[in-house]
Amino acid sequence: MTKPQISQEISQDPLRFPVTKDVAERAGVSTATVSRVLNGTARVRADKHEAVMKAAEELGFVANGAARALSMRRFMAVGAVVPNIENEAFIRVLSSFQDRLRQEGYTLIAANSGYDIDNVLREATFLIERGIDGLMLVGDIHHPLLHARIARQKIPMVQVFTLSTERACIGFDNAASAGRAASYLLDLGHTRIGVISGLRKDNDRGGARVEGIHAALAARGLRMLPEHDVEISYGIGGGRDGFRQMLASGAEPPTAIICGTDQIAFGAMIEARSRGLDIPGDLSVIGHNDSDFAAFLSPPLTTINVHSAAIGRAAGDHLVSRMAGRPTVRLTEIDAELIVRGSTAPPRARG
Amino acid sequence: MTKPQISQEISQDPLRFPVTKDVAERAGVSTATVSRVLNGTARVRADKHEAVMKAAEELGFVANGAARALSMRRFMAVGAVVPNIENEAFIRVLSSFQDRLRQEGYTLIAANSGYDIDNVLREATFLIERGIDGLMLVGDIHHPLLHARIARQKIPMVQVFTLSTERACIGFDNAASAGRAASYLLDLGHTRIGVISGLRKDNDRGGARVEGIHAALAARGLRMLPEHDVEISYGIGGGRDGFRQMLASGAEPPTAIICGTDQIAFGAMIEARSRGLDIPGDLSVIGHNDSDFAAFLSPPLTTINVHSAAIGRAAGDHLVSRMAGRPTVRLTEIDAELIVRGSTAPPRARG
DNA sequence: GCCTTTCTTGAAAGCGATTACAAAAGACAG
DNA sequence: CTGTCTTTTGTAATCGCTTTCAAGAAAGGC
Numbered sequence: 001m002t003k004p005q006i007s008q009e010i011s012q013d014p015l016r017f018p019v020t021k022d023v024a025e026r027a028g029v030s031t032a033t034v035s036r037v038l039n040g041t042a043r044v045r046a047d048k049h050e051a052v053m054k055a056a057e058e059l060g061f062v063a064n065g066a067a068r069a070l071s072m073r074r075f076m077a078v079g080a081v082v083p084n085i086e087n088e089a090f091i092r093v094l095s096s097f098q099d100r101l102r103q104e105g106y107t108l109i110a111a112n113s114g115y116d117i118d119n120v121l122r123e124a125t126f127l128i129e130r131g132i133d134g135l136m137l138v139g140d141i142h143h144p145l146l147h148a149r150i151a152r153q154k155i156p157m158v159q160v161f162t163l164s165t166e167r168a169c170i171g172f173d174n175a176a177s178a179g180r181a182a183s184y185l186l187d188l189g190h191t192r193i194g195v196i197s198g199l200r201k202d203n204d205r206g207g208a209r210v211e212g213i214h215a216a217l218a219a220r221g222l223r224m225l226p227e228h229d230v231e232i233s234y235g236i237g238g239g240r241d242g243f244r245q246m247l248a249s250g251a252e253p254p255t256a257i258i259c260g261t262d263q264i265a266f267g268a269m270i271e272a273r274s275r276g277l278d279i280p281g282d283l284s285v286i287g288h289n290d291s292d293f294a295a296f297l298s299p300p301l302t303t304i305n306v307h308s309a310a311i312g313r314a315a316g317d318h319l320v321s322r323m324a325g326r327p328t329v330r331l332t333e334i335d336a337e338l339i340v341r342g343s344t345a346p347p348r349a350r351g
Numbered sequence: 352m353t354k355p356q357i358s359q360e361i362s363q364d365p366l367r368f369p370v371t372k373d374v375a376e377r378a379g380v381s382t383a384t385v386s387r388v389l390n391g392t393a394r395v396r397a398d399k400h401e402a403v404m405k406a407a408e409e410l411g412f413v414a415n416g417a418a419r420a421l422s423m424r425r426f427m428a429v430g431a432v433v434p435n436i437e438n439e440a441f442i443r444v445l446s447s448f449q450d451r452l453r454q455e456g457y458t459l460i461a462a463n464s465g466y467d468i469d470n471v472l473r474e475a476t477f478l479i480e481r482g483i484d485g486l487m488l489v490g491d492i493h494h495p496l497l498h499a500r501i502a503r504q505k506i507p508m509v510q511v512f513t514l515s516t517e518r519a520c521i522g523f524d525n526a527a528s529a530g531r532a533a534s535y536l537l538d539l540g541h542t543r544i545g546v547i548s549g550l551r552k553d554n555d556r557g558g559a560r561v562e563g564i565h566a567a568l569a570a571r572g573l574r575m576l577p578e579h580d581v582e583i584s585y586g587i588g589g590g591r592d593g594f595r596q597m598l599a600s601g602a603e604p605p606t607a608i609i610c611g612t613d614q615i616a617f618g619a620m621i622e623a624r625s626r627g628l629d630i631p632g633d634l635s636v637i638g639h640n641d642s643d644f645a646a647f648l649s650p651p652l653t654t655i656n657v658h659s660a661a662i663g664r665a666a667g668d669h670l671v672s673r674m675a676g677r678p679t680v681r682l683t684e685i686d687a688e689l690i691v692r693g694s695t696a697p698p699r700a701r702g
Numbered sequence: 703g704c705c706t707t708t709c710t711t712g713a714a715a716g717c718g719a720t721t722a723c724a725a726a727a728g729a730c731a732g
Numbered sequence: 733c734t735g736t737c738t739t740t741t742g743t744a745a746t747c748g749c750t751t752t753c754a755a756g757a758a759a760g761g762c
Contacts (some may be wrong), residue, residue, distance in 0.1 A: 004587065009742085017503060017504050017505070017717060018721085020718065020719060020720095021716095026564075029741080029742085030720090030741070030742045030743075031719080031742090032720080032721075032742060032743080032744095033740090033741065034719095035719070035720055035721080036720095036721095036740095036741090039720085041720085041721085041743095042721095042740085043739075044740075044741085044743090045739090045740065048740090048741085052754070057470065057620075059501065060499070060503045062476070062479055062500070062504060063480055063718085063719070064421070064482060064717085065426075065480050065481045065482040065719095065721085066416075066417045066418075066420035066426060066482050066717085066718080067417075067419075067421050067717070067718035067719035067720085067747090068420040068718080068719050068720075069417035069717070069721090069747095070415070070417040070418050070717090070746090070747045070748065071418075071718080071719045071720040071721080071747050072716080072719080072720065072721095072747085073417075073747070075417060077460075077481070085442065085446055085449075086442055086443070086446055087444070091436065091437055091442065094436070095436055095463075098462075098756075102462075107460055107477070107478075107481055108460075108461075109428075109458055109459075109460050110459075112446075113455075125413065126458070127415055127458075129413050129414055129415075129416050130416040130419045130428070130458055131415060131416040134447050137749070141690065147630055149411060149616075151415070152411045153366055153368050153413060154368070185404060192741070193730090194681050205704080212401060235643060236643055236647050237411075250524070263643065266644065267647070270647055277714050280726065291613075292586060292587055292614065293538075293617065293644065294616070296587050296617065296621055328724090366714045370748055370749085371748065371749060371750095380712085381711070381713075381714060382712090382749075383711075383713080383714095383748090383750080383751075384710090384712075385749095386749065386750055386751080387710095387711090387750095387751095390750085392750085392751085393710085393711095393751095394708075394710075394761090395710070395711085396709090396710065396711090399710090399711090414748085415747085415748050415749065416749095417747085417748080417749090418717090418747070418748035418749040418750085419748080419749055419750075420717090420747045421716095421718065421748080421749070421750090422716075422717050422748080422750040422751080423748090423749080423750065423751095424717070427715065466724080474731085489712045490722085498742080506727095565755095594756075597761090
């Protein structure tokens with residue numbers, strides 16, 4: 001077994017990775033010059049410039065981000081806390097948000113809260129300790145301490161999927177968009193409309209949507225039966241359970257339902273069909289988010305497209321501007337859109 | 352409009368957020384003691400302990416992570432580069448990986464590469480500059496420079512969804528597991544078996560799976576028609592296109608197909624049905640990943656569960672141990688499992 | 703009560719970058 | 733060849749935390 005070759009460039013301690021000083025010595029310049037070359041912050045004579053580049057290359061120099069962050073007082077990272085990192089809508093938001101930030105050299109650090117207001121506080125604090133330069137949150141209802149902390153640290157923050165009167169937001173009016181879906185069903189002639197939503201605790205969006213539906217019904221002098229207003233945890237299984245529960249209540253079944261996600265809608269469709277109900281003949285179904293599979297179900301699912309990717313991109317734009325000290329608009333509305341497919345139709349004439 | 356209340360605790364510059372020194376002064380101790388109390392690294396007399404906690408609380412103190420990282424030479428963050436952040440399997444891995452790391456106080460920074468080997472290098476370098484203490488990659492084929500860089504910085508790294516002879520891995524033998532699925536179909540009596548996989552460029556897993564299927568066929572003296580081996584970009588639409596392409600080739604259609612994801616399988620099922628083919632009567636279909644919807648399709652989809660969540664957790668365990676300097680096993684095999692549901696059956700006797 | 707041992711504490715030295723400031727080196731005109 | 737104006741460079745301070753070291757306080761043994 002041969003002695004390990006210590007290559008000449010590793011002078012003293014082969015265990016340590018190279019730092020600015022090593023590059024400086026090797027290139028025969030000062031650390032200031034190294035920094036100037038590597039960051040392009042000031043003119044450096046061509047020969048020294050080249051020497052630095054060469055030395056950095058040879059040593060495999062990688063700048064220490066913590067040291068840089070400390071001295072620049074900028075971390076070049078932004079955080080995001082979403083309720084559920086496995087939910088399609090949030091993934092799309094994060095994905096486009098990240099793309100936008102990455103273009104500007106920012107890193108995204110994402111965390112999830114499990115729809116719990118205390119967890120949002122905990123995760124956001126964790127991110128703030130990390131030194132993030134900006135923060136994205138979902139919704140407008142948060143722990144009061146969180147807003148105080150964000151203000152104290154002067155961290156630019158933007159909220160998505162909501163429109164708030166207080167803070168910067170990118171999103172839409174959840175009540176209005178769900179209301180429009182309800183109105184569409186009412187226009188088709190439905191009168192018994194139900195809703196299956198995800199958990200509404202600490203979730204202003206879910207709550208607003210249900211309220212918007214109630215309001216649309218009320219505007220036509222109708223009201224939703226309490227038995228037709230069910231709340232479940234997300235997922236296909238949840239959708240099945242939700243619809244089963246609605247039928248089991250003994251109340252006259254709805255002729256149309258609006259679901260919190262396309263997964264829930266899919267679950268409800270499965271349950272309905274297993275009971276011999278025809279969709280859309282006996283039951284019209286509307287989902288949320290326009291998931292990949294929505295157009296491929298049979299019948300294809302009518303759904304509310306919330307434009308997650310556009311929202312994420314806009315949130316990125318917003319934060320990038322704020323962090324650069326540029327002026328920004330507080331509210332950006334990217335309205336949700338009802339995509340009508342085959343899962344909705346006028347109610348079948350009563351037998 | 353009243354003058355903003357400057358609360359007493361903000362003594363000098365109300366623009367700056369509080370630092371250790373401020374807490375120390377307010378509590379009447381040194382910064383060393385503040386650090387000791389806040390990190391619990393050494394015993395401190397009860398009264399001083401309390402004074403520090405109180406001062407920190409009142410000031411809304413949040414430690415500067417960059418400074419901490421710099422002095423501890425530990426960033427308490429790990430990176431992960433996955434091919435596609437919108438793919439269910441990778442999301443599950445990231446989610447469980449993050450949970451595990453979060454327990455130990457680590458932050459996860461995730462990036463995606465779009466199945467491109469150069470992007471993996473770029474993103475990983477970006478993360479290394481950030482100062483990550485550990486790194487997770489998908490698969491075993493990477494840019495040679497990447498391994499050099501990881502070695503130079505002495506960053507613990509673990510690869511998932513693969514088993515390598517060189518590096519630490521958590522995963523399974525892709526060829527063997529796909530081979531088992533093929534053998535299962537062969538046992539049912541199928542002889543014309545096709546495969547629809549995602550892009551295989553820079554993707555050792557996809558390639559290995561297809562090879563495993565070829566090998567299983569060869570072991571029975573059979574071979575796959577080239578027309579039955581198609582490669583598409585991921586997604587339901589891709590699955591439809593893939594199966595359409597297979598039929599359009601003019602070759603005798605397969606009686607069974609194995610798909611790279613459940614989404615692809617779903618797409619292929621849709622296309623098959625639209626052509627009047629019965630599943631599993633005319634066509635058996637196997638997917639990959641056991642997506643949420645797999646069990647709910649009709650017929651329910653037979654699929655290979657790769658245990659993404661378990662892999663992510665194990666990868667977290669592995670890195671946590673390595674970063675703590677504890678000994679670890681290099682290879683952890685978490686075998687994939689065929690879940691047989693209704694989409695597979697013996698081929699219908701030829702008409 | 704005095705000496706040794708054990709706990710607590712604070713002063714100060716890093717960690718590895720960036721950058722303000724001043725000195726040095728060139729460029730140019732007279 | 734000298735003085736002035738730029739441009740390029742290096743020195744050293746700084747960012748905010750952790751941690752070593754040594755001193756001071758408290759505790760225990762005789």
